[in-house]
Amino acid sequence: MIASKRPAKRFVYCLVAACAVAPSVACLARDLNQDEVLELRRRGVILPLEQFIDQALGRYPGSKLLEAELEEKHGVLVYEIELLTADHVVRELKFDAGDSRLLQDKEDD
Template sequence: MNRGLVGVLIYTVGIGAPTGITVAPEPAQADEDLPPIRQLHRQGEIRSLAAFVERARQRYPEARLIEAELLRDGGRLIYEVELVDSDGVVRELFFDARTGERVTGYDEESQDH
C-alpha cells in the first residue's frame, strides 16, 4: 500500500486571531505521482482546508491550530488537522480530503514519512 506525506499546510496565527494559510514547499518525500496541493484543490480532487479547520475548531473551540498535513493512504487523501488546547493537550483530527468525512481510528504511526 502506498502511504506517505503529500504536503504540509501550515496555518499561521498571530496574536488572538488566525492570519492565513500557507502552503509549505512540497517535502522531498512527497508523492511524486500527485500534483501539488493547490492544483488538487483547483481540480476539485480535494476540499478546502479551511472547512476542515473550522470543523476542528467547532469540536475544540478554545484550541489553536498547530499545522495541517495532507497524507496519502493508498488511493485515499487524508487531511490531518493538529490543534493544541488551553491545557497544552495536542488534538489530531483526520478527514477524508475528497469526501469531507471524519476518519476515525486512523493510525498515522504506520505512515512512511
C-alpha cells in the same frame, strides 16, 4: 561443507533485500507538495483546507491550530489537523479531503 553455507548465505541476502524494501512498504503515506495540492483543489478533487480547520476548531472550542497537512495514505487524500486544546492536550484529527468525513480523532503523543 561449502554446500551447507549456501543456504545460510541465501538467507542473509534475502534478509538484506527484505530490510531494504520494508521501509518503503511501511511508509505508505506521502506528503503532497504545494503544486500538487493546488492542482487537486483547482480540479475539485479536494475541499478547501479552511473548511477542515474550521471543523476541527469547532470540535474543540478555544483550541489553537498547531499544524495542518495533506497526505496521501493508501490512495486516500487525508488532511491531518493538529490542535492544542484549551485543556493543553494535543489532538490529531484526520479527515477525508474529498468528502470531509472525520476519519480519526485522537490524543497525540
